[in-house]
Amino acid sequence: MQLQNKKWTEEAFLAERQNVLASWPTGKGVDLDEAIEYQRGIAPEKRFQSKLDNAVKREVTLIQPRAGVPLIEAHIELLRYLENEGEADLLPTTIDAYTRLNRYEDAEHGIKESMASGKAMLNGFPAVNHGVEGCRMVTSSVASPVQVRHGTPDARLLAEITLAGGFTSFEGGGISYNIPYAKNVPMEHTLLTWQYVDRLTGYYEEKGISINREPFGPLTGTLVPPCVSNSIAIIEALVAAEQGVRSVTVGYGQCGNLVQDVAAIRALEQQTKEYLDRFGYKDCNVSTVLHQWMGGFPQDEAKAFAVICWGSAAAALAKATKVIVKTPHEAMGVPTKEANAAGLRATKQIISMLADQKMVEDTVLAAEIDIIKRETRCILEKTLELGNGDIAVGTVRAFEAGVIDVPFAPSRINAGKIMPARDDQGAVRFLDTGMLPFTEDIKAFHREKIAERAKNEGREVSFQMSIDDIYAISKSCLVGRPKK
Amino acid sequence: MQLQNKKWTEEAFLAERQNVLASWPTGKGVDLDEAIEYQRGIAPEKRFQSKLDNAVKREVTLIQPRAGVPLIEAHIELLRYLENEGEADLLPTTIDAYTRLNRYEDAEHGIKESMASGKAMLNGFPAVNHGVEGCRMVTSSVASPVQVRHGTPDARLLAEITLAGGFTSFEGGGISYNIPYAKNVPMEHTLLTWQYVDRLTGYYEEKGISINREPFGPLTGTLVPPCVSNSIAIIEALVAAEQGVRSVTVGYGQCGNLVQDVAAIRALEQQTKEYLDRFGYKDCNVSTVLHQWMGGFPQDEAKAFAVICWGSAAAALAKATKVIVKTPHEAMGVPTKEANAAGLRATKQIISMLADQKMVEDTVLAAEIDIIKRETRCILEKTLELGNGDIAVGTVRAFEAGVIDVPFAPSRINAGKIMPARDDQGAVRFLDTGMLPFTEDIKAFHREKIAERAKNEGREVSFQMSIDDIYAISKSCLVGRPKK
Amino acid sequence: MDAKKTLVMGVIGADVHAVGNQILNYAFREAGFNVINLGVMVSQEEYIEAAIESAADAILVSSLYGHGELDCQGFRDKCDEAGLKGILLYVGGNIVVGKQPFEEVEKRFKAMGFDRVFGPGTTPEEGIAALKKDLYGA
Amino acid sequence: MDAKKTLVMGVIGADVHAVGNQILNYAFREAGFNVINLGVMVSQEEYIEAAIESAADAILVSSLYGHGELDCQGFRDKCDEAGLKGILLYVGGNIVVGKQPFEEVEKRFKAMGFDRVFGPGTTPEEGIAALKKDLYGA
Numbered sequence A, B: 001m002q003l004q005n006k007k008w009t010e011e012a013f014l015a016e017r018q019n020v021l022a023s024w025p026t027g028k029g030v031d032l033d034e035a036i037e038y039q040r041g042i043a044p045e046k047r048f049q050s051k052l053d054n055a056v057k058r059e060v061t062l063i064q065p066r067a068g069v070p071l072i073e074a075h076i077e078l079l080r081y082l083e084n085e086g087e088a089d090l091l092p093t094t095i096d097a098y099t100r101l102n103r104y105e106d107a108e109h110g111i112k113e114s115m116a117s118g119k120a121m122l123n124g125f126p127a128v129n130h131g132v133e134g135c136r137m138v139t140s141s142v143a144s145p146v147q148v149r150h151g152t153p154d155a156r157l158l159a160e161i162t163l164a165g166g167f168t169s170f171e172g173g174g175i176s177y178n179i180p181y182a183k184n185v186p187m188e189h190t191l192l193t194w195q196y197v198d199r200l201t202g203y204y205e206e207k208g209i210s211i212n213r214e215p216f217g218p219l220t221g222t223l224v225p226p227c228v229s230n231s232i233a234i235i236e237a238l239v240a241a242e243q244g245v246r247s248v249t250v251g252y253g254q255c256g257n258l259v260q261d262v263a264a265i266r267a268l269e270q271q272t273k274e275y276l277d278r279f280g281y282k283d284c285n286v287s288t289v290l291h292q293w294m295g296g297f298p299q300d301e302a303k304a305f306a307v308i309c310w311g312s313a314a315a316a317l318a319k320a321t322k323v324i325v326k327t328p329h330e331a332m333g334v335p336t337k338e339a340n341a342a343g344l345r346a347t348k349q350i351i352s353m354l355a356d357q358k359m360v361e362d363t364v365l366a367a368e369i370d371i372i373k374r375e376t377r378c379i380l381e382k383t384l385e386l387g388n389g390d391i392a393v394g395t396v397r398a399f400e401a402g403v404i405d406v407p408f409a410p411s412r413i414n415a416g417k418i419m420p421a422r423d424d425q426g427a428v429r430f431l432d433t434g435m436l437p438f439t440e441d442i443k444a445f446h447r448e449k450i451a452e453r454a455k456n457e458g459r460e461v462s463f464q465m466s467i468d469d470i471y472a473i474s475k476s477c478l479v480g481r482p483k484k
Numbered sequence C, D: 001m002d003a004k005k006t007l008v009m010g011v012i013g014a015d016v017h018a019v020g021n022q023i024l025n026y027a028f029r030e031a032g033f034n035v036i037n038l039g040v041m042v043s044q045e046e047y048i049e050a051a052i053e054s055a056a057d058a059i060l061v062s063s064l065y066g067h068g069e070l071d072c073q074g075f076r077d078k079c080d081e082a083g084l085k086g087i088l089l090y091v092g093g094n095i096v097v098g099k100q101p102f103e104e105v106e107k108r109f110k111a112m113g114f115d116r117v118f119g120p121g122t123t124p125e126e127g128i129a130a131l132k133k134d135l136y137g138a
């Protein structure tokens, strides 16, 4: 199939379905009509879309953990614990790393090993292997809506099985689940596989079943400048909307400077709506998610709590619709359920204490929103231009040209020419704008910001700044200052 | 002696000293000239005043715990732990409750019992009983400056012994260590005993030894409106400066609404300087301290961390000179040293991450600073008027008249006519302004703020709001909303 | 419910924590009790005197500051000696030093003669419910 | 110091954590090593091939995502079989699932034939210091 940003015909979609469902035995368990009826039976309070829409209306921030273990019973127990002891509003099911690579044989082996040893031998829940029924056991055993969270370049079968399995939200996108999660997968390929996922979601939507979709905002989680992640989130929202998706949660990974973080969420929300409107997707519901700091964490648990709380504060003051929560074990390894719930409770406390507080768009915040929007507009307009008005085609070319560029990505199809570093107030700026299609004044803005920091630190502008910034939070600071 | 805000003559002071030192055997151990020479030997980096002045200059926020155990060795071990494992910048020595009431016999008994049982039988360090030498063992065993923190209406002997003992800062004041800490002690009495403490401090100052003094900002720690605590802090600063004190740290207990907290610290700093200037104390160095939430804490440790972190964020964004740190055990009991250090590390992480961030005085913050300043001015000017220009005499009359009034205080000499409650954004306002000498527009401001909340909550304005607010933070919220 | 029951309450020892005391006072009155509130820094003798004077049905002791265990020692005996045999005796707050398992703390205070023991974070409602049960059997 | 030593490095298995890899790559080069960086998602075979081709002095394995213990199994044997007997073998990162005592983890990986094992939060400097010691005796 030739990539273009155009809704797949029902025939093309249904034809492709046959191949997808045939790729692993559990695919046979999916009956789309039956699945739609099953989803119709799920009460609104157990659906992402209605809970999110409600939160948007009330301007409250919901909290959601990451969590997944290989076996069904243990996973249900974990989710219940996070709901009851962690006070989670929304639940996840994090998928294991084999399933993410469509290595279902390996996942099967992992399930068997986990059963035999009584220990978790996979780093997540292998939903494809557990099949529709296994998924329904999970989603029907908890009181909150459950989302699939993963990092899968080709998530077509995963989507088929989990949506039939009662999940009401599905994370990921053709860019955000490629560039940070793969080494050598072509952009055309992931955009096509994710059009399939979006088309499937749109199919449910046509039948009156709203499934929420969430582009993965944080990307590599490491000093990603807001305009980069916002541009990608908006592209994935546009591509999803074209396939019929009507509930989109656009995401952003906290950078750490409060003004920048609040500005990023506000800019993201405003521009996502603006672009959706411009291309005629006027009935698409937009919500936002802030991910607590996604880079390296401090090892000390008390300090990790502080990082968690600061992310919660940013989410609350930005009035993000939800916040994805880290745990005090982050730097060490997959958290215990207790550590996970502790992160949630700390987050809930901050969110609740700040529920009635909001950052007002005074001059400083307004200026930050403005710069993010201008940068984002540069990237998006150039991408559209490269695609002759087709955002999907443009995206492929934009990555080739470095017009979209993600820092520290493992993927070889990413140019890797930009270099971020913090400015003197800790906002993430560009040390090198690479091939990003910025105007001269934007480039000058970044040069000045970085120069100001270099001057205050009494050193030359250099890559060492970025390195220092990568380690900074795990060493208690935001800006990686040179040692005295 | 007749109370007036006038520097005690050296004769009057020295005469009074004899009585003070005779009140307990260890008083004999104080030789003022020798003590001054001893203090002169303490390096600047181990002195509060120089460390604070330096922090003011660099606009950084230092962190300080509360801690005290009965026996000298254990206390030294505790302080070293907090300095090394807690990364404390400034150290405390919290005094036990018997010493605070000058019950040195009981304290002696507590020391013996603690020695015999190997357990801490007092809730603090009985510095008077340990005498000058005991204090010097403590202050010389750690790398950081050490402050005396207590709650003692008559702290004259405690001051004599601890200043001779090498402590370089002394908390408290005639109002702030009376109203929240006593049931029935006359205001004249504590203002006089604290003039003595300030005169002693001034005496050291005259000899070139700067001792820092810190009025106790949070008072009852429970919904104290900023103007009330700021007024009291400023009065105590003025009274101290008159006796020759030249390093004052004015304090404030976090209320929880970020804008109000930052505004309160800024207003406090600005007005303290303004009043000191006005009365001619132009060479007095002013620094500020924010106390993390002083009211009831959540029992859950993860939630307690969140409260701690939110207080740290307020301190950092307000650029308070230091922050007094709570622990995850707060709601349960005196913390272990591990819990204490954990609170410190979480605080340090937030302070460091926010070191380069600052709240700009845009319209909203400026308006909040303005209202606090106007309220404070009303109280202070009326107090001066009541004292015919003498702030000390005026204070006595102001308490009689309810012109100064502290909510929820145990003291019978406090009018107890005001009632605080939060507004719809969580800022602490007045449900009842009692006899506070506010202008009509200020009263109207508070009426409207509370009415707005009541309307949004669909209930009448009532004392129940205040009660709900008292419990709110321990139940995860800032504003005590009615149950749905 | 029978006639109004009388409670004597206060914060024991050298303890000045006034907030909980003021709220409990308000809540007990609202709940229909006759309340003699002695405020903070109350000695054992003061509670007992007030209870005798008011023919109280219960004495409610608060302790927050950590010295509760010392301050409460011998309270039941003093009540007995003063002729208040069998009077209902509650204690609540942060009654020991430090974070300790509540079950153990409860056991120790029950052994000291308190009928009920309430830990940190007790709401007025819980206190009222217990009083209604113990005083009215409801 | 002797001639430039050659290191083969990469992130093993299905692991895509690229940040630490990029920084180590930079730091090792700055420190004067000849570095063959295979990036993320590297199989045991790829390390070994690269090491043979470049006559490497050491193989540096990173694992962050939790499957390190599975992915590293049999690595030393494969090296031996391929004729890389005695080649210096390091492993580092978040090499096991969950928070585990480092001493035990280290023991397990040493038993698997790794010469040195580095836990979470290792700085490039620590790695460089160890390499200098093991390769130059400095």
Ligand code: B12
Residues within 6 Å of the ligand: A066, A097, A123, A150, A151, A180, A181, A218, A219, A220, A221, A222, A294, A295, A296, A297, A298, A329, A330, A331, A332, A333, A334, A335, A408, A409, A410, A470, D014, D015, D016, D017, D018, D019, D020, D021, D023, D024, D060, D061, D062, D063, D064, D065, D066, D067, D090, D091, D092, D093, D094, D095, D096, D097, D098, D099, D118, D119, D120, D121, D122, D123, D124, D126, D127
């Ligand atoms: C950023 C990040 C991501 C990014 C990675 C982006 C990218 N492509 O690079 C994203 C969001 C994509 C991601 C994905 C996943 N992640 Co991740 N991630 C992190 C995080 C937060 C920081 C990693 C980092 O960049 N650190 C900064 C660099 C500089 O440090 P470093 O990587 O540790 O490397 C240094 C040292 O370890 C050492 N070192 C490393 N190797 C070696 C080797 C030698 C020889 C030596 C001497 C030293 C050495 O030196 C390096 C430089 O100082 C960590 C947790 C943390 N550390 O706080 C989790 C973490 C590594 N991730 C984890 C997991 C589970 C995953 C996922 C499986 C699931 C998920 N959460 O979605 C997927 C993995 C997908 C896959 N197939 O690999 C777990 C691993 C659990 C475990 N081991 O028990 C961690 C620990 C988080 C957690 N507590 O759950 N992650």
Ligand code: B12
Residues within 6 Å of the ligand: B066, B097, B123, B150, B151, B180, B181, B218, B219, B220, B221, B222, B294, B295, B296, B297, B298, B329, B330, B331, B332, B333, B334, B335, B408, B409, B410, B470, C014, C015, C016, C017, C018, C019, C020, C021, C023, C024, C060, C061, C062, C063, C064, C065, C066, C067, C090, C091, C092, C093, C094, C095, C096, C097, C098, C099, C118, C119, C120, C121, C122, C123, C124, C126, C127
């Ligand atoms: C506010 C506060 C203060 C204020 C008090 C102002 C005032 N005069 O009222 C100030 C700052 C002055 C203060 C001083 C001190 N405090 Co203080 N304080 C607190 C704090 C933060 C909140 C107390 C409060 O008001 N809670 C809100 C009210 C509504 O709840 P409450 O008091 O717990 O009461 C409720 C219940 O306990 C219950 N209850 C209480 N009694 C009874 C009785 C019965 C029969 C029943 C049914 C229920 C019941 O019902 C009440 C209403 O719901 C607590 C810790 C916490 N809880 O978070 C520490 C705390 C009580 N303080 C403590 C200490 C040690 C002190 C000091 C000795 C030292 C110091 N830190 O300076 C001094 C004490 C001086 C003295 N002589 O008493 C410790 C006690 C330690 C322990 N038990 O191990 C605590 C627990 C903090 C800690 N973890 O270290 N404190």
